[in-house]
Amino acid sequence: MIRLVIIIILFLVSLLTVFKAFEYYMWMFAIIATEFSWFFILLTLIALGSGYYTNKYQLAGTILGLIALPFFISPIVRAYTVAGSLKQDFTKAFGAGSTIINGDNNQKSFSFWKMFSGNKTVNYKQLNYVSYADGTTLSMDFYPSQIVGNRACVIVVHGGAWNKGDNKQLPELNSHLALMGYNVAVINYRLAPRYQNPAPVEDVNAALAFLKKRAADLHIDAGSFVLLGRSAGAQIALLTAYAGHDKSIKGVIDYYGPADMVWGYSIPSSPLIMDSRQVMRDYIGGSYQQVPEKFAASSPLEFIDHQSPPTLIIHGDNDVLVSPEHSRRMNEKLAENGVKHFLLKLPWATHGFDFNLNGPGGQLATYTVERFLNTVTR
Numbered sequence: 001m002i003r004l005v006i007i008i009i010l011f012l013v014s015l016l017t018v019f020k021a022f023e024y025y026m027w028m029f030a031i032i033a034t035e036f037s038w039f040f041i042l043l044t045l046i047a048l049g050s051g052y053y054t055n056k057y058q059l060a061g062t063i064l065g066l067i068a069l070p071f072f073i074s075p076i077v078r079a080y081t082v083a084g085s086l087k088q089d090f091t092k093a094f095g096a097g098s099t100i101i102n103g104d105n106n107q108k109s110f111s112f113w114k115m116f117s118g119n120k121t122v123n124y125k126q127l128n129y130v131s132y133a134d135g136t137t138l139s140m141d142f143y144p145s146q147i148v149g150n151r152a153c154v155i156v157v158h159g160g161a162w163n164k165g166d167n168k169q170l171p172e173l174n175s176h177l178a179l180m181g182y183n184v185a186v187i188n189y190r191l192a193p194r195y196q197n198p199a200p201v202e203d204v205n206a207a208l209a210f211l212k213k214r215a216a217d218l219h220i221d222a223g224s225f226v227l228l229g230r231s232a233g234a235q236i237a238l239l240t241a242y243a244g245h246d247k248s249i250k251g252v253i254d255y256y257g258p259a260d261m262v263w264g265y266s267i268p269s270s271p272l273i274m275d276s277r278q279v280m281r282d283y284i285g286g287s288y289q290q291v292p293e294k295f296a297a298s299s300p301l302e303f304i305d306h307q308s309p310p311t312l313i314i315h316g317d318n319d320v321l322v323s324p325e326h327s328r329r330m331n332e333k334l335a336e337n338g339v340k341h342f343l344l345k346l347p348w349a350t351h352g353f354d355f356n357l358n359g360p361g362g363q364l365a366t367y368t369v370e371r372f373l374n375t376v377t378r
Contacts, residue, residue: 014071035359079360083110093342109367122175129210147181152224152377159231162283193282228253238300251376259330311341316349
């Protein structure tokens with residue numbers, strides 16, 4: 001009986017590798033099920049093997065286990081499918097040689113064995129970058145490049161529905177990029193509902209000004225910045241890059257961000273996951289019916305033109321917090337304006353998939369980010 005219960009639980013979890021979660025905690029389970037799928041494959045195999053020692057409910061448990069197993073395997077199979085054309089697709093978007101790093105064009109975008117590897121860390125220092133008249137002081141965690149010389153700087157803007165979170169989120173990529181030779185500045189910004197748009201955009205611009213001023217002692221190439229944001233942070237990064245026309249911003253990276261705030265308000269997330277309309281009202285300062293002009297002013301999509309910087313978009317098709325339709329719309333608008341860009345679609349992935357840098361989605365996204373940065377900053 002215990003075996004059957006365990007297999008039923010595994011079967012239910014396995015469904016999250018294919019179908020969208022409809023509830024908040026199920027969404028978090030979906031991240032684990034898809035990006036740590038090897039662990040669930042192992043558990044399922046153990047549960048199936050234990051059937052040799054049990055007779056009661058053996059057949060029922062074995063059938064469910066055999067159904068769950070390919071579901072858990074599917075993110076890995078689909079990752080290899082995406083990896084099979086990723087190099088060619090990225091080269092088509094950014095030109096010959098864009099996938100070559102340090103003379104090497106043979107690096108794999110996904111490896112089964114890499115899922116079991118760890119991540120190196122780089123020490124960072126905390127710097128205060130701006131103080132406002134109301135007493136608010138904002139800080140950044142600065143990860144220095146591990147390659148000597150004045151290097152490009154990646155400014156990372158965290159997610160959290162504009163009302164929570166901080167710059168300690170998902171630090172693994174920060175160290176990874178520093179080891180590759182980029183300075184990385186991970187900022188805190190003012191949060192809703194106390195502060196509303198454009199306050200966070202002003203904070204990113206303040207961070208840019210601070211880093212340019214400190215470029216010499218921080219060994220930053222003051223003419224080479226890339227903005228990287230996740231979720232709500234991606235909206236902030238995109239809006240900063242598109243609306244500001246700062247020539248020192250050489251590119252922007254969007255992890256599953258809301259790009260069309262008007263459309264996003266019209267199609268809210270499931271209330272079992274997040275009250276997305278309330279979140280947007282707190283950030284923008286009212287409903288769309290009350291302040292339609294502010295929704296338009298908060299939509300990165302509205303500011304795309306032929307001068308917009310190169311853009312990398314990364315989104316999972318099973319995202320239940322920010323619809324992948326945002327990225328599809330932005331991909332289309334960038335193409336219409338002749339802006340160099342690339343959309344990495346991950347069919348199995350949900351919101352926050354890059355929680356595991358070495359998972360199927362994490363590996364593919366990191367590979368693409370590495371090549372995007374190398375292309376736009378050289």
